[in-house]
Each structure stands twice: as C-alpha cells, then as structure tokens.
Amino acid sequence: xxxxxxxxxxxxxxxxxxxxxxxxxxxxxxxxxxxxxxxxxxxxxxxxxxxxxxxxxxxxxxxxxxxxxxxxxxxxxxxxxxxxxxxxxxxxxxxxxxxxxxxxxxxxxxxxxxxxxxxxxxxxxxxxxxxxxxxxxxxxxxxxxxxxxxxxxxxxxxxxxxxxxxxxxxxxxxxxxxxxxxxxxxxxxxxxxxxxxxxxxxxxxxxxxxxxxxxxxxxxxxxxxxxxxxxxxxxxxxxxxxxxxxxxxxxxxxxxx
Amino acid sequence: xxxxxxxxxxxxxxxxxxxxxxxxxxxxxxxxxxxxxxxxxxxxxxxxxxxxxxxxxxxxxxxxxxxxxxxxxxxxxxxxxxxxxxxxxxxxxxxxxxxxxxxxxxxxxxxxxxxxxxxxxxxxxxxxxxxxxxxxxxxxxxxxxxxxxxxxxxxxxxxxxxxxxxxxxxxxxxxxxxxxxxxxxxxxxxxxxxxxxxxxxxxxxxxxxxxxxxxxxxxxxxxxxxxxxxxxxxxxxxxxxxxxxxxxx
Numbered sequence: 001x002x003x004x005x006x007x008x009x010x011x012x013x014x015x016x017x018x019x020x021x022x023x024x025x026x027x028x029x030x031x032x033x034x035x036x037x038x039x040x041x042x043x044x045x046x047x048x049x050x051x052x053x054x055x056x057x058x059x060x061x062x063x064x065x066x067x068x069x070x071x072x073x074x075x076x077x078x079x080x081x082x083x084x085x086x087x088x089x090x091x092x093x094x095x096x097x098x099x100x101x102x103x104x105x106x107x108x109x110x111x112x113x114x115x116x117x118x119x120x121x122x123x124x125x126x127x128x129x130x131x132x133x134x135x136x137x138x139x140x141x142x143x144x145x146x147x148x149x150x151x152x153x154x155x156x157x158x159x160x161x162x163x164x165x166x167x168x169x170x171x172x173x174x175x176x177x178x179x180x181x182x183x184x185x186x187x188x189x190x191x192x193x194x195x196x197x198x199x200x201x202x203x204x205x206x207x208x209x210x211x212x213x214x215x216x217x218x219x220x221x222x223x224x225x226x227x228x229x230x231x232x233x234x235x236x237x238x239x240x241x242x243x244x245x246x247x248x249x250x251x252x253x254x255x256x257x
Numbered sequence: 258x259x260x261x262x263x264x265x266x267x268x269x270x271x272x273x274x275x276x277x278x279x280x281x282x283x284x285x286x287x288x289x290x291x292x293x294x295x296x297x298x299x300x301x302x303x304x305x306x307x308x309x310x311x312x313x314x315x316x317x318x319x320x321x322x323x324x325x326x327x328x329x330x331x332x333x334x335x336x337x338x339x340x341x342x343x344x345x346x347x348x349x350x351x352x353x354x355x356x357x358x359x360x361x362x363x364x365x366x367x368x369x370x371x372x373x374x375x376x377x378x379x380x381x382x383x384x385x386x387x388x389x390x391x392x393x394x395x396x397x398x399x400x401x402x403x404x405x406x407x408x409x410x411x412x413x414x415x416x417x418x419x420x421x422x423x424x425x426x427x428x429x430x431x432x433x434x435x436x437x438x439x440x441x442x443x444x445x446x447x448x449x450x451x452x453x454x455x456x457x458x459x460x461x462x463x464x465x466x467x468x469x470x471x472x473x474x475x476x477x478x479x480x481x482x483x484x485x486x487x488x489x490x491x492x493x494x495x496x497x498x499x500x501x502x503x504x505x506x
Contacts, residue, residue, distance in 0.1 A: 004307070014363055018458055021357040026330060029353070033346045034337045040329065047326020050318045055457060058315030065308020066283055069300070073290055082295070099294055103286075110282035114312075116319050117460035119279070121487070123320075124328070124464050128479045163445055164436045171429040178422045184480045187421045190488030195460050197452035200283075202364060223375075226445030229452035233491055 007063060012056040019052055058116065059199065070107070071207040077103055078211040092216070094158045101151050104208060108150035108232065111201040112143035118195045125188050133188070138240070142192045145239025146232045150205060153231035157212045157219060163227045170234040177241040182248050189240035193233040201232060276316040280309060323461050331465025339473040344416070351412040354463065355490060356405030364453040365400055369393040372446045379442045381505065396501060403497035404454050407489035408463065414485070415470050418477055421485045428492040435499040443502030450498045451491040460487060 030038055038044055076082055083096050112118060122135040156166055178186055197205075205228050213225035291297055299305065338347040359365060373382075373389040373396070382388045414424060436444060455463075463486045471483035 017361060018363070018456060021361055022354070022458060022462065025350070025353050025357045026334065029334070029346075029350050030337075033343075033350070034334075034341065036337065038330065039333055044326050044330055047322045047324070047329070049326075050322030051326055051458065052322070054315045054318030054320070054322055056315065057311045058319060061308040061311030061313075061315055063308075064311065065305040066287060066312075069287055069291065069305070073287065073295065076295055077290070099290075103290060103294075106286040106289075107283075110286045113282050114279045114316075116316060117455065117457045119316075119320065120323055120327075120457075120461035121464055123323070124461070124468060125480075125484070128468055128483065163448065164433075167448060168433055168436075171433065175422075175426055175429065178426070187481060187484035187488070190421060190425055191464070191484045191486070194452070194455050194487040194491035198364070198455065198457050198460075202453065223442065223445065226449050228449075230445075230448035233452040 004060070004064065008056065008060050011059045012052070015052050015055045015059070019048065023048070062200065067203055070204045074204070074208040074211045078215045080215055094155065097154070097158055100154055100212070104150045104154040105147045107204055107208070108201070109143045109147040111204055112146040112196050113139060114200050115196060115198060117198050118142055118192070121191060121195050137243070138192070141239045141243040142196055142236040145236030146196050146201065148239070149231035149235030150228055153228040154208065154212060156227065157209060157224050158216055160219060160224070163230065167230060167234060170238065174237050174241070177238065177245065181241045181244050185240065185244040189237050189244070192240050193237040196236050197229050197232050202229065205229065205232060272317045272320060273313065276313045279316060280312055284309065327458070327461040328465045331462045332469035335466050335469025336473050339470060348409050348412060351408045352405040355408030356401045358456065358459040359404040359454050360397060360401035362454065362456050364456070365397060368446065368450060368453055369396040372396055375442050375446065381440065381442065392505065395505070396498065399497050399501045400450055400454060400494045403493040404490045407493040408486055411467070411486040411489040412470065415467055415477065415482050416474060418482055421488070425488060425492065428496065431496045432492070435496055439499035439502050443499055447495050447498035447502065450494045454494050455487055455490055463487060463490070
C-alpha cells in the first residue's frame with residue numbers, strides 16, 4: 001500500500017511538471033497579452049485539476065497492473081527458447097515468429113484504443129463534423145493502422161531490412177491517397193498519426209522492440225530497437241485515409257445503383 | 258426523486274462503463290498471451306485489479322477535465338487572439354506553446370538520453386557523462402525548437418487557409434532528402450522522435466486551438482483547416498533531429 005502511495009505521489013509530481021509549463025504559458029499570455037479574465041475560470045481550474053488527477057491515476061494504474069506483465073511478456077515471447085521450443089539450437093527464420101506478429105498486432109490495437117490523446121482528438125472531430133465522423137469509427141481505424149504498423153515494424157527488426165525503405169514507401173502511399181481522398185478528412189488523418197503514440201503505447205512497444213533487437217541474431221538493440229514508433233505514427237494515416245476512401249466509394253456506389 | 262437519483266447515477270456510470278470498454282482490449286490481449294500462449298498464471302491478481310480500477314477512474318476524470326478545462330481554454334484563447342487581431346502575439350503564443358510543452362516532456366528526455374548512449378557507443382561523441390549530457394540536452398532543445406516552429410507554421414497556415422498537403426508532402430521530401438545525408442545511427446531516433454513529442458495534455462489543447470481559430474476566422478472550415486497542428490509537430494522533429502546529427506557528427 002505504501003508503494004502504491006509513493007507511486008501515486010511520483011506520478012502526480014511528474015504530471016504537475018508536465019502541466020506547469022502549459023499553465024504558465026496560458027496564464028502568462030492571458031494576463032499580459034490578452035488582458036481579459038478567462039471565461040468560467042472556476043470551471044477551467046477544476047478541469048485542469050481533473051486532468052491532473054486523471055492522468056496521475058491512469059499512469060499509476062498502468063504501472064501497477066499492465067506494464068510489468070506486458071514488458072515481461074515481450075521478453076518471454078522474444079526469448080529464443082520460446083520461439084524455437086524443442087528445436088533450440090537451429091537458427092530462427094522470420095516465419096518462426098508467428099506469436100510475435102500476433103502479439104504486435106493485438107497489443108498495437110489494444111493500446112491505441114486506450115490512448116487518451118486519441119480519444120480527445122476523436123471527441124473533437126466528432127463534434128466539429130456534426131457526428132458524421134464517429135468517435136468509435138475513427139479510433140478503430142487508427143488502432144487498426146497502428147496494429148498493422150507495429151506488425152510490419154517487428155517484421156523489419158526480425159528480417160533486418162532498412163527502416164527508411166518502409167517509411168519512404170509509406171510516404172508515397174500517403175501522398176497518392178491524399179489526392180484521392182475526400183478533402184474533409186485529410187488534415188484529421190495526418191493528425192491521427194501523431195496522437196497514437198503516447199502514454200500507453202510507447203512503453204509496451206519500446207519493450208517489444210528492444211526485446212526483439214537484443215534476441216534476434218545479428219541485430220543490435222541500439223541500431224534496430226528504434227523505429228517501431230515511426231511505424232505506429234505512419235500507418236494510422238494510411239488507415240484513416242483508406243477508411244474515408246472506402247466510405248466514399250460505398251456511398252457513391254449506393255447512390256448510383 | 259428516485260427518477261432524479263437514477264438519472265444522476267447513470268450520468269456517473271456511463272463514462273465509467275465506456276472507460277472500462279477502452280481498457281478491455283489490453284486486458285484481453287495480456288490475459289490471452291499469459292494464459293494460452295505462455296501458459297503461465299497471472300502473478301499478483303489483486304494488484305492487477307487495483308491497477309485496472311485506477312486506470313478506469315483516471316481515464317474518466319481525464320475526459321471530464323478535458324471538457325471542462327483543456328478544450329474551453331484552447332478555444333477561448335483562439336477566439337481572444339482572433340478578436341485582438343495581432344498576428345505577432347498569436348504566433349508568439351503558438352511558438353511558446355510548442356516549445357514550452359515539449360522541452361520538459363518526460364518521454365522526450367528518455368529518448369534523448371537513449372540517443373546520447375547510441376552516439377557515445379558509435380564514437381560520434383566522447384564516451385563520458387559530460388559529453389553525453391551535453392548531447393542529450395542539445396537534442397532536447399532541438400526537438401523543442403522544431404515543435405515550436407511546427408505550431409507556429411501550422412497556425413500561420415490556418416490563418417492563410419493554405420492546403421495542408423503541400424506542407425506535409427514538402428515535409429516528407431525533407432525527411433527523405435535528410436535521410437540520405439544523415440549519419441545512420443541518428444535515423445531511427447529521428448524517426449521515433451516525431452512520435453514522442455506530443456503529450457496527452459498538449460494534444461487536446463493544440464487541437465482546440467486550431468479548431469477554435471478556424472471557426473473564428475471567416476472563410477475557414479474547422480474540419481478542413483482546423484486540424485493538422487499535431488501533424489506538423491510530428492513531422493518537423495524528424496528533420497531537425499537529422500540536421501542535429503549531421504552538425505554534431
């Protein structure tokens with residue numbers, strides 16, 4: 001119990017230091033430049049307090065319940081003894097890593113659904129679009145993109161192919177999709193790449209990347225352990241644009257028939 | 258009386274249930290791999306239950322605070338700047354917000370220290386604490402600067418109403434060109450640094466600012482013009498970090 005309180009205190013302190021510069025900038029500009037009181041100041045202060053409290057509890061809960069077991073799991077799944085089983089001693093090839101791909105896919109999807117900043121953007125997008133972009137739909141599309149991205153990223157670490165080939169091909173796909181997608185969705189789709197990777201996804205995905213890079217023969221954790229986050233920020237853009245294209249195509253087909 | 262109480266209760270319960278739904282996939286994935294694939298028991302079940310309850314409560318409070326605090330502040334600042342009509346102060350605010358929220362970001366500090374280790378091991382900088390600290394601090398300020406520039410540029414784009422994809426495609430070209438010249442050790446870190454810059458508190462605030470600006474300027478559409486600030490903030494760090502690697506290396 002004492003440990004829990006200690007953890008809660010640490011997490012609150014680190015969240016406060018996260019909020020502090022933002023509060024200083026906002027209130028500084030508000031009083032020195034805008035020179036008008038903030039509307040509904042009491043509500044806003046309560047709101048900031050709730051955000052602080054919420055994030056602290058959220059982080060402590062993750063640290064308490066899910067991160068230790070998730071990290072351990074990433075290590076165990078990448079352990080050669082688990083991957084090769086009774087054939088230990090032979091060199092593993094990329095197709096031996098089936099469970100890892102499944103883990104990468106499912107954990108990428110699951111952590112993105114729980115990501116608070118994606119939820120914030122989805123709420124705003126639904127509000128601005130008058131509900132035509134659903135909160136659930138956007139989050140599912142983004143999560144699917146992260147899932148595919150992380151899976152491909154683990155394949156890259158296992159196969160040892162250069163990171164920038166994947167990223168450049170991804171860029172080309174995004175550019176082509178941009179010219180074929182409805183204009184309304186483009187900015188939101190670009191944004192959805194940046195919001196996927198924060199509090200929940202990064203710790204688990206980093207553990208997976210480092211675990212893989214240190215156990216796959218010929219990979220160095222320093223050089224190959226990075227890059228999964230980059231996949232997780234690129235593929236949601238493709239997924240959201242794709243989702244919009246699919247909806248548009250469906251709508252045009254049903255209206256023409 | 259009873260009807261009112263039960264209405265109150267459902268109003269409290271609804272966000273809690275949706276938070277549970279958000280967390281459920283992680284619990285299922287971890288449970289499945291632990292029990293079915295790795296065939297191990299769940300260690301310390303009580304601790305996990307407490308943790309899950311904390312996460313659900315935390316998420317519920319966060320969303321409440323979002324709607325009471327972060328969204329309204331971002332919007333009211335946007336309206337106030339639009340009414341004031343001073344481009345200089347708006348851009349100064351945009352830069353300060355980007356720089357100030359990034360420079361102290363814990364995820365960035367962690368990545369910067371990791372990058373300093375890689376650089377020392379690769380022989381780019383001297384292998385002692387002082388040189389590594391200097392390298393990590395330099396990297397942090399580089400990324401913070403890049404996010405400040407990104408938000409500034411993004412806000413300017415919203416005011417002008419320029420199409421976002423020109424900037425993003427231009428940024429992609431910048432990344433590709435820089436990749437060809439940057440030292441190999443920095444590429445992975447540079448690509449990842451784009452993803453770690455935007456924290457959970459910055460994202461709602463910056464989104465509300467962009468949407469607020471686009472709704473208060475005549476002729477702008479909040480859906481087409483309002484989003485995109487986060488995209489800028491995840492693209493510029495890649496270019497700046499590779500430039501940093503080239504200058505130091």
